[in-house]
Amino acid sequence: MVNTLTVENVEARYGRRAVLRGVTLPELRGGQITALLGPNAAGKSTLFRRIVGQLAGPGTIALDGRSLEALPPQHPDRPCYLPQDTSVSAVLTVFEAVLLAGKQGGGSWAVTDAEADAVTATLMMLEIEELAARNLGELSGGQRQLVGLAQALVRQPRILLLDEPTSALDLQRQVEVLDLLQQLSRQRGLCVVLAIHDLNQALRFADQVAVLGGGRIVAHGAPTEVLTPALLREVYGVDARLERCSRGIPFLAVDSSTRARAVARAIARG
Amino acid sequence: MSAALAEDRAADGGLAAGRAAYRRLARRRLALLAALVVLLLGSLVADLTLGPARYSYLEVIRALLGLEVPVSVAVVVQEIRLPVALMAVVVGAALSVAGAQMQTVLNNPLASPFTLGISAAAGFGAALGFVLGVSLLPSGWSAWTIPANAFLCAMGCALLIHVLSSRRGMGTETIVLLGIALVFTFNAALAALEFIASEQALAAVVFWTMGSLGRTTWAKLGIAAAVLALVWPVFVRQAWSLTALRLGEHKAASFGIQVGRLRLQTILLVSALASITVAFVGTIGFIGLVGPHIARMLVGEDQRFFLPASALAGALVLSAASVLSKAIIPGLILPIGVVTALVGVPFFFSLILGTRSRAW
Numbered sequence: 001m002v003n004t005l006t007v008e009n010v011e012a013r014y015g016r017r018a019v020l021r022g023v024t025l026p027e028l029r030g031g032q033i034t035a036l037l038g039p040n041a042a043g044k045s046t047l048f049r050r051i052v053g054q055l056a057g058p059g060t061i062a063l064d065g066r067s068l069e070a071l072p073p074q075h076p077d078r079p080c081y082l083p084q085d086t087s088v089s090a091v092l093t094v095f096e097a098v099l100l101a102g103k104q105g106g107g108s109w110a111v112t113d114a115e116a117d118a119v120t121a122t123l124m125m126l127e128i129e130e131l132a133a134r135n136l137g138e139l140s141g142g143q144r145q146l147v148g149l150a151q152a153l154v155r156q157p158r159i160l161l162l163d164e165p166t167s168a169l170d171l172q173r174q175v176e177v178l179d180l181l182q183q184l185s186r187q188r189g190l191c192v193v194l195a196i197h198d199l200n201q202a203l204r205f206a207d208q209v210a211v212l213g214g215g216r217i218v219a220h221g222a223p224t225e226v227l228t229p230a231l232l233r234e235v236y237g238v239d240a241r242l243e244r245c246s247r248g249i250p251f252l253a254v255d256s257s258t259r260a261r262a263v264a265r266a267i268a269r270g
Numbered sequence: 271m272s273a274a275l276a277e278d279r280a281a282d283g284g285l286a287a288g289r290a291a292y293r294r295l296a297r298r299r300l301a302l303l304a305a306l307v308v309l310l311l312g313s314l315v316a317d318l319t320l321g322p323a324r325y326s327y328l329e330v331i332r333a334l335l336g337l338e339v340p341v342s343v344a345v346v347v348q349e350i351r352l353p354v355a356l357m358a359v360v361v362g363a364a365l366s367v368a369g370a371q372m373q374t375v376l377n378n379p380l381a382s383p384f385t386l387g388i389s390a391a392a393g394f395g396a397a398l399g400f401v402l403g404v405s406l407l408p409s410g411w412s413a414w415t416i417p418a419n420a421f422l423c424a425m426g427c428a429l430l431i432h433v434l435s436s437r438r439g440m441g442t443e444t445i446v447l448l449g450i451a452l453v454f455t456f457n458a459a460l461a462a463l464e465f466i467a468s469e470q471a472l473a474a475v476v477f478w479t480m481g482s483l484g485r486t487t488w489a490k491l492g493i494a495a496a497v498l499a500l501v502w503p504v505f506v507r508q509a510w511s512l513t514a515l516r517l518g519e520h521k522a523a524s525f526g527i528q529v530g531r532l533r534l535q536t537i538l539l540v541s542a543l544a545s546i547t548v549a550f551v552g553t554i555g556f557i558g559l560v561g562p563h564i565a566r567m568l569v570g571e572d573q574r575f576f577l578p579a580s581a582l583a584g585a586l587v588l589s590a591a592s593v594l595s596k597a598i599i600p601g602l603i604l605p606i607g608v609v610t611a612l613v614g615v616p617f618f619f620s621l622i623l624g625t626r627s628r629a630w
Contacts, residue, residue: 054523074526083520089377090516091571093291100572103510104525109574111296113289120288125273132288133295135570151521180482183273 003030003189005079007158010059012043014048019043020050020057021215026208030158030189033182034221035202037195038212039236042196046086047182047212049159063159063177064253074104079138080157084164084195086137087146095119095132095146101151117212122154125180143170149177153184162194178205199227203242203250211235224250233258302568306582310359313589317355318347320596345426358487358493358606359585361547364498365554366561366584368540368547370576371505373562374512375533375540376442377519381435382558383544386431387452388424389555392548393479394456394463395423400474401467416478417490419548429450429542430499432534437441445537478533481552481607483592490550497546501539508532509573516571556610560618587614 007025011018020043028034036044049055053068061068063077067263071078092100098119099111123129128146136144145168152160162179166174182205184190196202202209203223210220213235224242232240232252239255325333325343333339333347369382376385383389396416398404405415406422415620431452435445460479464472502547505512511532514522544558561584562576568583569575588610595609 023291052524055521072336072526073528078526081524083518085479085518085520088517088521090513091566092513092516093295093570095288096570096572098514099292099524100510100513100517107510109506109509111292116289116292118284119292120285121277122285123288129284129288143463148521180273266404 002190003158004028005191005193006060006062006065007047010047010050010057010058010061012046012055014046019046019215020059023047023059023212023215023217025210025217026220028159028191030191032207033185033186033192033194035194035196035206035209036212037197037202037209037235040193042186042212043215044212045163048081048083048163048193048195051161052079054081057179075103076155077158079159079161080152080155081084081161082152082165083150083161084167086141086148086168088144090136092131092136093138094123094128094134094136094150097136097147098122098150098154102154104155105155118154118156119150122150125153126150126177141244142170142173145169146173146177150162157190160190160193162192164195164197166198174201195246199232203227203252227252299569299572299579303575303578303582306568306579306586310582310586310589313586313593314355314359315588316539316593317358317596320350320593321346323599337477337507338488353488353491354483354486355589357358357483357491357551358589360491360494360498361483361551361554362491362557362561362585362588363558363581364494364543364547366580367498367501367567367577368544369558369584370562370565371512371536371540372558374515374571375536376446377516378442378446379563380559381446381553383548384453384541384555384558386449386541386555387427387456387546388541388544389553390453390456390460391427392420392424392545393475393553394460395419395421396478396549396552397460397463397467397475398423400478401463401471410511417549421545423456424545425541427456428538428545432538432541433536435537441535477605478552479607480605481610483551483556483606484603485550494546494550499545501543504535505573505577506537508536509577512536513571513573513576518544544607552607554588554610556607556614557588560584560614561587563618 008024010020010023012020036047038044044130046055050057051061053073060156068078099115102115102118120129123132126146126149128143128150131139131143131147136147139147145165149165166177169177178201181192185192206223208221209223211218211224211226211231218235219231227242229239231240232238237258239251241255242250243253244250315327315330319325319327323346325347329339329343330347333344343571365383367405372381372383372385373379396419399415399419405412405419407414431445434448447580464475467475511527514525514527515529515532517528562580564583565576569579588606590608591606591614594613595604595606598604
């Protein structure tokens with residue numbers, strides 16, 4: 001059974017611009033959620049694309065010690081990647097779009113009862129079964145994001161790479177989706193890696209975090225140990241503190257941004 | 271959201287309801303395909319009834335089935351009109367399938383085989399034969415000079431795009447821009463040839479570029495049908511991948527689809543399909559645009575339905591245009607390219623503007 005993803009000394013570049021400069025992630029194991037953090041353009045999406053083989057470059061990526069490059073592109077053990085972009089103009093119903101993902105771009109034209117049932121079960125899990133007959137173009141951004149998640153989950157992956165999977169969702173849906181991913185991770189041994197900007201959600205749902213900055217991993221480990229004021233100032237340019245609410249749940253309180261302070265000083269100087 | 275709760279609801283009949291709804295959708299789409307087949311057969315028979323002499327539907331059907339009819343009717347229907355009517359069906363299907371796949375892989379609703387300059391290159395190739403007497407075939411094949419010139423120039427254009435896009439790793443927008451540049455280049459070269467052409471050659475070039483089914487022979491029909499039959503199974507095998515491409519390059523790639531290779535392979539096959547049809551019947555550009563859009567409005571973009579629907583819609587539109595080209599002015603056959611544009615465009619507008627669902 002595949003349950004450990006290893007990423008070591010991975011590099012990637014767009015033309016002459018190096019985006020990843022020897023990224024090594026902590027071991028990514030089944031049953032865990034890892035949050036990949038970092039500011040905009042830190043290389044989070046690039047790292048995902050590099051892991052699934054959409055970008056070439058030096059480095060080692062292995063599943064249970066077996067090089068990922070040895071697996072065919074449509075092998076079911078390959079990590080399942082959900083890109084960030086949800087815009088789509090295809091004239092397909094939600095059911096068809098999820099079915100298509102289940103087919104992974106290949107296979108017989110016939111749709112078995114089991115395949116149709118897998119689609120319905122996934123839509124039910126995300127509580128969007130009422131959208132099944134709607135065309136993708138009629139959906140809101142948040143609904144499209146949920147359909148994208150359904151497309152990832154219907155493939156029953158062992159390793160799931162999600163690029164900002166909750167960015168278009170309202171607060172309730174964000175919590176529900178992350179809670180569901182935590183359940184799937186715990187109950188089914190799913191290894192989840194998610195790029196996310198909401199550090200409080202990372203604190204609450206991730207078992208470990210890895211922080212990307214300048215094309216390298218600058219810190220990784222347990223969320224409460226990694227997200228220190230010094231790191232937040234260095235990576236995000238903000239003054240922030242880790243606090244706990246009355247129920248003991250950790251959260252980040254942001255005091256100010258170094259850039260905002262600089263702007264305020266410049267305005268004050270006239 | 272809960273995996274356990276979802277399992278409970280699934281056990282309560284949710285799965286059966288979802289399955290039934292999908293099966294209903296699939297049956298509705300199959301019924302629409304069947305309706306297109308019936309309309310196409312009707313149009314084909316109507317096409318066979320029309321010409322300098324008009325026959326009844328009964329006479330045509332009897333002639334097709336080999337039942338007793340006057341010899342003249344049997345000869346005209348089977349030997350003269352049938353290859354032309356079937357050519358309309360094959361060319362319509364081929365151009366529409368080519369347009370459908372071009373729109374799919376270039377992710378552009380305006381794409382058609384002609385977007386990449388294929389039609390313009392074919393026109394230039396034909397004009398080389400008409401105006402300068404140049405033949406790209408060895409001597410002894412003079413009867414095939416014009417279609418061969420058109421085909422070879424069109425394929426040359428497609429190969430040029432293929433090579434450039436393979437080497438440079440171009441995106442879809444760049445491929446379309448390159449195609450449009452080639453359209454202007456070949457049109458300018460065609461205009462230059464027309465400028466120096468004799469009156470007779472100029473008339474031949476103009477008539478050829480209007481598009482006509484009148485030059486059909488059984489041999490040409492056989493070649494066009496064979497190319498369509500060869501390309502079809504490839505598209506059938508790639509149906510899921512091509513559908514996935516419409517979800518966006520990144521999403522398709524995340525399914526393990528090798529997007530670049532699929533796009534280039536499809537462009538090459540589509541170019542072969544379009545080149546061969548244009549070589550035999552001239553420029554009938556509208557079908558490659560309208561056929562896929564009609565299909566998309568009817569059955570969506572699941573290629574299992576979209577591919578046959580595109581073929582049937584394109585065949586139906588061109589066959590109906592063939593009927594109209596003979597029916598508008600009795601005794602005179604108007605150029606098919608002119609009819610498809612004049613009659614088809616308003617029809618297309620009414621479809622686009624009248625539909626409540628998204629057309630793209």
